């Protein structure tokens with residue numbers, strides 16, 4: 001399992017040049033020097049590209065070609081349905097679960113953020129100027145606190161989306177990380193007398 005410890009350890013024991021990586025049969029290497037964008041991280045042995053730059057480039061491509069990629073992937077799924085099902089069955093037999101459930105287990109904060117987004121959209125409490133990145137960050141903090149303290153933390157709307165007196169918005173300034181216990185006790189209560197701006 002990946003951790004900061006093994007991450008840094010790998011940084012030391014990984015090959016330091018593409019040539020050494022190829023000789024050892026590794027796909028990545030780390031020179032310990034920053035790339036042209038300042039990242040000190042692994043590089044792809046085949047392309048020499050920094051992993052962080054590569055991820056950003058792929059994200060930009062995905063964003064620019066969203067519709068085309070969606071159509072192509074749907075076409076691929078339609079024409080290769082039997083093969084895909086067979087591959088997924090084999091994977092589940094081998095690992096005991098699908099890659100989707102492994103992804104979900106690793107990215108619980110993203111699923112919590114999506115669920116909150118859906119709920120807020122349903123209630124029409126998301127303004128057009130919302131900052132989704134900041135919201136994702138808060139959900140990530142809640143997950144980190146849960147892992148660090150072993151106490152379940154959740155993201156709570158300071159002013160509830162469906163309050164009795166007033167209704168809040170699904171925006172990062174209306175979000176706070178609190179324990180699940182405190183959240184359950186709060187439910188949809190909002191007391192204007194104790195609210196601090």
Ligand SMILES: [Zn+2]
Pocket residue numbers: 035036037038039050051052053054
């Ligand atoms: Zn880079």
